[in-house]
Amino acid sequence: MEMKDLYREIVNEHNLYPSHKKDLADPTIVLQGVNPSCGDDINLQLLVENDTIADAAFNGSGCAISQASADMMIDLIIGKKTDDALRLAEQFMGMIKGTATRDEIEELEEAAALEDISHMPARVKCANLAWRTMKEEIEKLQKGE
């Protein structure tokens, strides 16, 4: 997809009218994800019950790609087991790296639209930020930190 179409069809909507940009009342874990070189900064909140992501939200600022990626990720992971969310994060980052299979990409639902970011090295960090942060949070929880 051409970059402008990607913005028009997917990114703008999630960036300008995000469904999950808010604060959770009682999150299990909150973590700040930062890309110091571009100033992307998100605060990702997860509510985890019985190893399932019961709810999630984010706040922060950054480019449209980083914000939209966070919003789409949360759409995908609410209701998923933490292990599944971890696997999806790996698949997303694999897609951006260009190593994911077709099936793995399809499982990412709307977030699969960001596949073309893999051709734009400068934007990779923006797309990955939320997923990297989510992975770190779940790993912390699983280690009991």
Added chain:
Amino acid sequence: MNNDFKKDFAIFEGNDIIYFDNAATAQRPRKVMEAMTTFNDTCNANPLRGLYDWSVRATAAYEEAREKTAAFIGAQTSEEIIFTRNATESLNLVAYSYGLSHIKEGDEIVISVMEHHSNILPWQMVARERKAKLVFLECDEEGTIAREEYESKITDKTKIVSIMQVSNVLGVTNPVREIADYAHAKGAVVIVDGAQSVPHRAVDVQALHADFLAFSAHKMCGPMGMGVLYGKKELLEDMPPFLTGGEMIEYVTREDATFAELPHKFEAGTVNAQGAAGLSAAIDYLRDVGFDRIRETEDRLTKRLMAGMQELPYITICGANDPLLHSGIVTFNIEGCHPHDVSSVLDTEGICIRAGHHCAQPLMKHLGVQSTARASLYFYNTEEEVDRFLEKLGKVREWLGIK
């Protein structure tokens, strides 16, 4: 009025890419590439040590570049020109060699808040190592460093003042000569980062009263990997080598060594002779174009660019309102749009601009912005490009979904 300089550059052939990222690196004309190819095809050998014709000619090409560079910036002798990889290495050389050997506990090093990271980090290192204090000159919103500011910060404790001549973000020109005179009266040495000034105007180290001047070839139509450090001879002679090894010695024993004379003392290892040939050709090329013409074109285009941007109410330009104070550098933000998104969508229209913090995070913080977009011009840019850029710029908000 458009110019024909684009014809001198192979990269502009057969496309209508608008290259407005000249503050990051400039394009290289064919003449520069030809000079480097000629070196490669006619006399490639390791310079300075050979006893045969190719090496003698390689040495001649290398040293001719040094003499040309010396004349270009008004150095008194070519021994005052040290070739490095880039301006960053030049500044590091001064910091590691002059800085570490001359700064003592309690001394002060003065830089400005608008410096590029390459003129901040080396001095942070020296200050840390020597328990010295790093002092920042602050600027106002337009980027002006007031006389009272530098007269209050530069004191008898100040041993080094290191400052950029032209800001890579605001385009503002600092009063380097006035600062240098004040600093000299207090007994400090003055280092000038000329990365953004030397490509765009005639810079003369005598007129600037600079003790050191650092710049890069790649921002002035020369090759990447080639930088210059000018230093006053008596200061350079008094400095220890930065890197050690081949071709910078007189005698080496198992335990000790005596170092070569200037400038070779600071050029350890095999040098970038082909790059020097390229720099030499870039200096010739810029002289042919002429700094008056470079300045006139940049000023005219900047006026047009800023006038067009000022008609778009959602655009904020960093720095002075007067386009003539921008040195062709226009840093801006579009309300509601992140600079990286702006740059990405303009890229789809064949427009190259920079977005981010421009290696000047302390300045970004001082200006209260996270990151910005930057259009930077050079003499080969045209009014047609400025107009096309403005037209596309006016569509960015729509492309990013803002009604």
